Amino acid sequence: MEKETLEDHLRRATRSFTTRLPEERAVSLAAELGRELARAHAESPPRHPDLEPEALAVVDGHPRLEGTTAASDVAEDLFRLGGLLYFMARGERPDVSWRLDGPPAGSLSTLARQAALAALSAPRTADRFPGAAEAASALEATLSPAADGPAPWPLFRGDPSRRGSRPAAVAAASLTPLWHARAGAVTSAPVLTSNHVIAASSDGRLLFVDLASGRRVHEMRVASAIESSPALAGHVVHLGTDDGEVVAVDVIDGVERYRSRVGRLVRSSPLPWEDRIVVGVVDERGGGGVVSLDAAKGKLVWTRKTGAVFSSPALAGLSRTGGVIVIVGSDDGSLYAIDAARGSVVWAEQLGGKVRATPAVVEDVAVAADFAGRVVALRIEDGRKVWTAELGHAVYSxxxxxxxxCVLGCHEGHVHGLDLRTGEPRFQVQTRGPVISSPAACGDRFLAASTDGALYLLDGEGRVLYQVLLASQGVQSSPAVGDGGVIAVGSAEGLHGLRLAP
Amino acid sequence: MRSLQVPAWLSAGVLERYLAGASHLFLLHGNVRDLQAFGDEWVPLVEGLKRLTRRRTFVVTYDVSSGIGFPDAEREKALRKALGVKAALPADPGRALVVLDALLTTDRCPAGSVAVVIDYAHALAPAGPAGGSERQNVTTLARWASDPGIAARRPLVFLIAPSAQEVSDEVYAGASGAEVVAVPRPDLDARSGFARRLRADAPETAWRLSPEELAAETGGLSLVQMEDIVQRARGAAEPLDRAAIVQRKVDLLREEYGDVLEILQPRHGLSAVGGLEHATRELKEVAEIMRRGQYAAAPMGIILMGPPGTGKSYLAECFARECGMLCVRFRPLRQMYVGQSERNQEKAFAAIRALAPVVVMVDESDQAEGGSRDQGTGDSGVTERMRGSAFAFWGDSALRGRVLRIDITNRVDLIDAAMRRSGRTDIKIPILMPDEEARRQIFEVTVRKHQLPSAVKDFTPFARRTGGYTGSDIELAVTTAWRFALRDGAPAMTDAHLTAALDDLIPTARDQRTIDRMTLIALDECRNKRLLPGNADAIRKEIEARAEARS
Known part of the structure; x- marks a missing residue:
């Protein structure tokens, strides 16, 4: 049995601090310390060991917590463990500024590890892990990032066909609020990975929030303002900004991958396709179009002028040629089908008003709506109209x-339900403010948010099963639906997490 | 990790409240000129706050004499850039506050990026009637505390002053974002840590006691004062021992609090008390509780009551010694000028808080605190205010076990009933005229206490002939006897000397009726049988017999 102090152990492992301890090893030591702490806290009376490197014993490479120091509690032990993790990973001691502003951003190489560090050493005790066991689990989870499942809602509207729907195991009848992250106004729709909500705040920050707890994991300033929804492709999130740029950020380490200026404004949400992304652009004086960028470096692949594009491209396949197209609406009043590979226009169909809503692709039709209140279903193959419905009020949703x-909102505050085959009206629900947000479906239940600040749960007959007031200042962001009926949506007052319940 | 350490008052009083979004302006007062533990080091408060705010983009310090300052050039550049200031920064309070105000209200600083530290805040916004420019300062600071627009930007503002009373209360009273935080004297843990550091720094000095013992002996002192004690020993190349420390400590405390509190140095413990068995038994038990720091079991206050000259003050001092706590006498604070006494009372209370753990003797407490409620005075409510503040202070259960009040009185009925009720006073012990057995013990203890050589075998005959004598009478008789012995050149005091001394002594003239009345009051006030002297019933009967004889 080999026994030494942690300080000696580090000295040996880092050749007297001339090299750094590998971060993996530091995190795994911290996780073991978390387990040891949990054991010490479970004793009666609880033990609060000395967490100084020169006092900590390491036996055969594993830390052992012995003894007790009087002036501590669970939250304080976690704070110190965070400091110890930093010391092991960085080779320098933390300082008292942590007590006010927490651990410095970028202390550890991945966002998950940084998040664990932030939750260990949060300045406010209420923001720390509830106990040492939870801290140990979180640290262990960051050692095997492969555990992350596929992202349940990686894009605006949930998938490349922009249907805004997810299947559900059970029919929901109510909504339970889970958390509220006060992160400032969020206009754009959030997306979901298996563990996190990724959202852009109206004032230009990219936010990473823990899906289960609502705790802010990371945030970074990306632009002066953002209304575009982020789009996740692999471990890179792409989004447009009001500075006219498309920005990509790695969600594992939080590092910016590229930043490309493509126009005056980018409000459209990017569509990842193969090794590229496709996104709508707004230029000066109503101009604009669609561009495709290479997803690794952000280099322009093609560009197509169509008039200003606020709408996000939807992906569709042509059965006749086997080609792939993106369908997108434009302020010139038309819906465009553009060859995804080359950027050539396959067809264009005039609707009338500006088309800012994102079209939804289902089987062989695309459903689109315009500012004149017209909802149209068109054949993907050639753009021929299958049906047309007149709602009478402008549609942004x-x-x-x-x-x-087919469920969508209008500026008169209605949520409309139309028959997908015929366009016949099935229901109409009145809310107290314009419905700008796009509804989402979980099985055969629909979630619609209104600028009256409420989130409504509707069934297929348009009955309001449940409603929750999220923010008195209103909701413009669209709900994202995760696994197990978890919902995330932005509002003028931050981000909200809810769960659908039977 | 010690490098993450901040003072406990800062985490609990400031950081938790700031981080919860409750407050952003903190008036720090009390022990603000001391060293504080920030990380591995002990540094002055302002330096510590600079370290705390190290990661903020905008950190500005200000005081009236040195003007606007920055922790480093980078912070100065940041402020100049954000505010577009190229010229020299103003030093006069009015214009400097305008700069700081701009920093707190500008949109160019992101939320949570600004920290401001203003030292000597009492020079900027003094309490009491203020001139034009001071008024303006007060208003500016008050706005910082209460403006929701400033609160939303999450700045952290510190005002530092020796006493909160010296800063205009408009700054913090009623302001939603302001908080007054008392910086306490260092506790035992803090002193121990600092003592270890001092020891490491002064290896050549002969330490006759361990750092932990130094910490234990320096209760009530600041770290700066502890450092001063060690530095003196080092400078004089003298060993550092307990006696030197205690003497220096009392000197320092007298210097600091002498105008409002008398610092006592009791020399004897409870074993030097004669008679009064019912009282010493109880007080030994309490002393044991205090020594062990079992604060929950500690009483808030003790009243020793009974006729004059029965050894109440002496008993209280011996008790303080037995507890191992610092002992101070709280002086009656009525001054000629209204306001002066009120301020002194506040100062005394602040001192008591700072000195805790401490035994506070309130002698003849029927005279202190403006007397009883029933004695109306025409002093425009000052007495009433002082009473209220005294009740609040003595009733503060946070002080339980840390501040032990001992009232010494011969007319317990004159102490305000509100002060006598349990919660402020838990133990009430009658201290009465000694009976024969008690007088015998007093003779013995006096001889032992003064270490007088004595050939007297049995004090019983002397005890018998001294009926009606108080303890102090007896003590005087014994010391006189020793003088007679010295005059005779005798090696020890004999029965003859003591007889001569008693023949010579005229006992203190007393009105028996008054003594009887005081005795009855004390007996009636007592609430516990265990605290009554064993002969209480006999005493009562005697008094009744005398009263009957008189009528």
Whole structure:
């Protein structure tokens, strides 16, 4: 048995601090210390060991916590463990500024590890892990990032066809608020990975929030303002900014991958396709179009002028040629089908008003809506109209298709339900403010948010099953639906987490 | 990690409240000129706050004499850039506050990026009637505390002053974002840590006691004062021992608090008390509780009551010694000028808080605190205010076990009933005229206490002939006897000397009726049988017999 102090152990492992301890090793030592702390806290009376490197014993490479120091508690032990993790990983001691502003950003190489560090050494005790066991689990989880499952809602509207729907195991009848992250106004729709909510704040910050707890994991300033929803492709998130740029950020380490200026404004949400992204652009004086960038470096692949594009491109396949197209609306009043590979226009169909809503693709039709209040279903193959419905009021909200219905909101405050085959009206629900947000479906239930500040849960007949007031200042962001009926949505007062319940 | 350490008052009083979004302006007062533990080092408060705010983009310090300052050139550049200031920064309070105000209200600083530290805040916004420019300062600071627009930007503002009373209360009273935080004297843990550092720094000095013992002996002192004690020993190349420390400590405390508190140095413990068995038994038990620091079991206050000359003050001092706590006498604070006494009372209370753990003797407490409620005075409510503040202070259960009040009185009925009720006073012990057995013990203890050589075998006959004598009478008789012995050149005091001394002594003239009345009051006030002297019933009967004889 080999026994030494942690300080000696580090000295040996880092050749007297001339090299750094590998971060993996530091995190794994910290996780072991977390387990040891949990054991010490479970004793009666609870033990609060000395967490100084020169006092800590390491036996055969594993830390042992012995003895007790009087002036501590669980939260304080976690704070010190965070400091110890930093010391092991960085080779320098933390300082008292942590007590006010927490651990410095970028202390550890991945966002997950940085998040664990931030939750260990949060200046406010209420923001720390509830106990040492939870801290140990979180640290252990960062050692095997492969555990992350596929992202349940990686894009605006949930998937490349922009249907805004997810299947559900059980029919929901109510909504339970889980958390509220006061992160400033969020206009754009959030996206979901298996563990995190990624959202852009209206004042230009990219936010990473823990899906289960609502705790802010990371945030970074990306632009002066953002209305574009982020789009996740692999471990890179792409989004447009009001500075006219497309920015990509690695969600594992939080490092910016590229930043490309493509126009005056980018409000459209990027569509990842193969090793590229496709996104709408707004230029000066109503101009604009669609551009495709290479997803690794942000280099321009093609560009197509169509007039200003606020709408986000939807992906569709042509059965005749086997080609792939993106369908997108434009302020010139048309819906465009553009060859995803070359950027050539396959067809264009005039609707009338500006088309800012994102079209939804389902089987062989695309459903689109315009500012004149017209909802149209067109054949993907050639753009021929299948049906047209007149709502009478401008539509910004993108249609959601599920359960044989097409559901969307209008500026008059209605949520409309239309028959997907015929366009016949099935229901109409009145809210107290314009519905700019795009509805989402979980199975055959629909979630619609209104600028009256509430989130409504509707069934297929348009009955309001449940409603929750999220923010008195209103909701413009669209809900994202995760696994197990978890919902995330932005509002003028931050981000909200809810769960659908039977 | 010691490098993450900040003072406990800062985490609990400031950081938790700031981080919860409750407050952003903190008036720090009390022990603000001391060293504080920030990380591995002990540094002055302002330096510590600079370290705390090290990661903020905008950190500005200000005081009236040195003007606007920055921790480093980078912070100065940041402020100049954000505010577009190229010229020299103003030093006069009015214009300097305008600069700081701009920093707190500008949109160019992101939320949570600004920290401001203003030292000598009492020079900027003094309490009491203020002139034009001071008024303006007060208003500016008050706005910082209460403006929701400033609160939303999450700045952290510190005002530092020796006493909160010296800063205009408009700054913090009623302001939603302001908080007054008392910086306490260092506790035992802090002193121990600092003592270890001092020891490491002064290896050549002969330490006759361990750092932990130094910490234990320096209760009530600041770290700066502890350092001063060690530096003196080092400078004089003298060993550092307990006696020197205690003497220096009392000198320092007298210098600091002498105008409002008398610092006592009791020399004897409870074993030097004769008679009064019912009282010493109880007080030994309490002393044991205090020594062990079992604060929950400690009483808030003790009243020793009974006729004059029965050894109440002496008993209280011996008790303080037995507890191992610092002992101070709280002086009656009525001054000629209204306001002066009020300020002195506040100063005394602040001192007591700072000195805790401490035994506070309030002698003849029926005279202190403006007397009883029933004695109306025409002093425009000052007495009433002082009473209220005294009740609040003595009733503060946070002080339980840390501040032990001992009232010494011969007319317990004159102490305000509100002060006598349990919660402020838990133990009430009657201290009465000694009976024969008690007088015998007093003779013995006096001889032992003064270490007088004595050939007297049995004090019983002397005890018998001294009926009606108080303890102090007896003590005087014994010391006189020793003088007679010295005059005779005798090696020890004999029965003859003591007889001569008693023949010579005229006992203190007393009105028996008054003594009887005081005795009855004390007996009636007592609430516990265990605290009554064993002969209480006999005493009562005697008094009744005398009263009957008189009528």
């Amino acid at each position: 993108s249609p959601c298709v599920a359960g044989g219905l």
